[in-house]
Amino acid sequence: MDERFEIRIDGRTYEVERGTTVAAALLNAGVTRFHDAPGGEPRAPLCGMGICFECMVRINGEEGCLACQTVCRRGMEVVTR
Amino acid sequence: MSHVKMQGSIVVVGVGPAGIAAAWAAAEAGGDVLMVDNGAAAGGQIWRGGKALDRLSTKWLRRLERAKGIRRVGALVVSAEADRKLLLAETAEGGSVGVRYEKLILATGARERFLPFAGWTLPGVVGAGGLQALVKSGLDVRGKRVVLAGSGPLLLAVADLLREREATVVLIAEQARMAAIMRFGMKLASAPAKLIQAVVLKARLATVPYLTGCWVERAEGAERLKSVMLNQGGRRWRVECDYLGTGFGLIPNMELAGLLGCETGPGGVVVDARQRTSVEGVYCAGEAAGIGGVDKSLAEGEIAGWAAAGQEDTARALEGVRAKQLGFAAALGEAFGLREELKGLVTAETVVCRCEDVRMGALEGMEDWREAKLQTRCGMGRCQGRVCGGALEFLKGWTPAVVKPPVFPARVATMVAEDEV
């Protein structure tokens, strides 16, 4: 079960454990700015349960994905902001 | 995009404790049950991830696994129509699912209430339950300094998990007064299981300062959280930390019930002793019908399941258990009532609606949600007021406006498919 694999966050490679959500992986990688508020301030996960939309990132080219509701898959490409 | 049609004589929304108990009872009674939940594994907020934690969760997850006649579909319900007895849901892959029901049991649970204060939008400021969810889904908190602040027993449960995962819980700031919590503790004595739970938690957390009548006035930092300013009875001091987990109790998820036309109150969806809502054939159980914890959710879920399947007598036999749990829920609400001073933490500059960056000052002089939505973008962003709604209910006494479908931003394909169901 302790399977580990790689994903890419803003062009850099990170190793994650199977079952980790994208939100947890990003925070573990030291990402603090997931997306920008309309006023330009940095925002990051608040609710952790798919309600607040503060964890939005681009995953495999799709904009506006909820990082807290998405489990990491091998080779996933995540882009913040 | 794919569109699937499904039906069940009894459809349950939510696979948390209430939904599990409801589905199990309905299936025991011989019903054909279909469960719909957006979470990947069964368990809801408390047994998140479907990992068996204790005897209670093991018992119920096993019951669910072994029950005959329960089907499950993983999809988020985004729209509902009472006259056509129809739900519309969306899968993670973008497919849409139309679900027809004869009886519907809503077990949609609750979410955290967030209250705004200076700096609450800084990265590093997370919901208390939100932090718990992140940790359970892989966030590494080893060696991180965490302050937990807000209100309610959830703060203790989160502290316990954080300590187990080797974080340093610097302190827990509970806004309620010690006297109120003590009174609550006395009432707990009548509910032995809960008492044991509370004592165990307290013992395990013995080294973590639990400050009552205390709250975070301000979160500080430039790009991310660096420290918080605490206030306890006028004494102010700064504490450095990596995360602030904050939450002020729970709010029932009533959007679906609202769409279906069920009567709702400030405390939850209005139900009778059999968990029937004001709409024929629609039941509601668990936190959605009023905050009260896992035992209440289980009792109400079972009642709803038996009642929906026509087993009135079995449902009636659980009335005593239900009444006891409602008593506990009332005591809980009283002990952790939110104090007026918290309103003072919001200034004209404080962001209230995070999605649209609406500040409190922009809402000055406004009477209700209707006015706010006409004149600002407050509550009109992606979360559809789920975050600011709970805050403004407390700050301004505004009851959340009636929801319009979809209750979650739906993909276009799902909305189109609705007409074809």
Ligand SMILES: Cc1cc2nc3c(=O)[nH]c(=O)nc-3n(C[C@H](O)[C@H](O)[C@H](O)COP(=O)(O)OP(=O)(O)OC[C@H]3O[C@@H](n4cnc5c(N)ncnc54)[C@H](O)[C@@H]3O)c2cc1C
């Ligand atoms: C963030 C958070 C953390 C918590 N942690 C604890 C804890 O550690 N210990 C504790 O004792 N209590 C905890 N609670 C309290 C908890 O709510 C109850 O103990 C218990 O889980 C309630 O059971 P329930 O079945 O009523 O609701 P829930 O467990 O919340 O289950 C509701 C389910 O409905 C689903 N759902 C909601 N809307 C839809 C929709 N539109 N479409 C499809 N599915 C939907 C949700 O995904 C969820 O799985 C927590 C609550 C929250 C909000």
Ligand code: FES
């Ligand atoms: S953190 Fe709130 S939606 Fe993901």
